[in-house]
Amino acid sequence: MSHVKPAPCCSIAPPDILARLAAEGTPEQRAAAIRALGPSSAFRAQRALIGRLGRELNLGAAQLGGLALATGRKLTAYDNQRQGRYFLPGVKVRGTDDPPAADEAANQAFDGSGTTYDFYRTVLGRNSVDDAGMELVSSVHYGVGYDNAFWNGVQMVYGDGSGTIFRTGALTKAIDVIGHELTHGVTQYTAGLVYSKQPGALNESFSDVFGSLVKQYSLNQTADEADWLIGEGTLVPELGGALRSMSNPGTAYPGDSQPAHMKDYKDLPDDNDPKNDSGGVHINSGIPNRAFYLAALALGGHAWDVAGKIWYKALTQHLKPDTQFAEAAQMTVDVAQDISAKARKAVKAAWKEVGVL
Structure with a gap:
């Protein structure tokens, strides 16, 4: 069981x-x-x-x-x-x-x-x-x-x-x-990522990754054809175009506070105040989201073929409940190494570009 x-x-x-x-x-x-x-x-x-x-x-x-x-x-x-x-x-x-x-x-x-x-x-x-x-x-x-x-x-x-x-x-x-x-x-x-701070932001990011891949799969889109928006068109127009942008975090709607780089990471308390978002789980997820987008774009083709399988194996076989950003990044790099040198290079470069590695 x-x-x-x-x-x-x-x-x-x-x-x-x-x-x-x-x-x-x-x-x-x-x-x-x-x-x-x-x-x-x-x-x-x-x-x-x-x-x-x-x-x-x-x-x-x-x-x-x-x-x-x-x-x-x-x-x-x-x-x-x-x-x-x-x-x-x-x-x-x-x-x-x-x-x-x-x-x-x-x-x-x-x-x-x-x-x-x-x-x-x-x-x-x-x-x-x-x-x-x-x-x-x-x-x-x-x-x-x-x-x-x-x-x-x-x-x-x-x-x-x-x-x-x-x-x-x-x-x-x-x-x-x-x-x-x-x-x-x-x-x-699988990983059972704790819904708080960095593990919680990873929890949200993996959901954004595979939510976007399900959409791309249903439309048969390649990585460069996809819009990389989460919930596009779900908000009423006056509030914004989407809930999150994986390619450009912080641009999905007016007031979007998602960072795209670790230098802008928001160290929020997990204090049950909804404005702090369980320590920024929906907010800081923009950083690993952009890392996946960059890796998928560098690898080309359908994002689920290589990048998606790397992230899936990391989630289901390597991540633990308290995994932090840097640990998750290294785990995806290690998984990518088993695929090819090209995959490892693309994944490592993506995490470096967002300031995690």
Whole structure:
């Protein structure tokens, strides 16, 4: 049975953005941001409990969440019917062999999970997030106008967006958002990166890397064809074009504070204040994000063919819960060495350019 690592406290909406809007936004933005921030403590407690039970009792996802294990691709979509966390997963609207549901969001979440499964299976040889055929469960229409999407330790949960922060219906449409959040599940079952400071920023960065690769894979894009944006078009236009830019961190939206180099690293406290983002996990992830982008661009072709496989092997076989940036960088260099001198040179140069090595 798979050994479950600590479930990350993760969601696609950076809490520092929500905290800023809650303090400085329009009345509508303040209300939407407070609604999005409100459930965080409850889900944080749930994820912590799932992680602790998994570690102490060596339980897998099936026992913890009542979810089925399968020998192949198994997907299920549920309608939460805007009733919140006590109604999760909700009412089943589509299963693996079912025709499309009447609900567009349910179909988008279902298909996006399927594309992510296919990417991991076809490209990386991984059988679902736990590598043991875990059923990928999605619940849509969570809460009322909820501006977030997240992996809760056993399943995916999507809000509809309020139309004030996130565009209504945008979160289930964004394949990179789906790939990002499901990758938190992969990290949970492998490296178990602690969701704080540098390990937490690596946790977020690996999710951005594979979220972007899922999108590129679905579009058959090469590294130089990709936009390297995370959540492009999910925010309402007045807030910005995307949640993050991997190629140019700090440029995704007005007020984006992501650094692109270690000289600008933000040493923030992990003090439960949302504006500090668990020690800057969504903020400082810009540094390893750009390192991956530079390595992928230098290696050329499809980013998942070489760079993606290097990062995947590092994540699943080498990283530990408390791994720091410099350690992760060296691990990817070591993995690249096993592929070719060219790969090692490209990866090492990328980390040097962002000031980590």
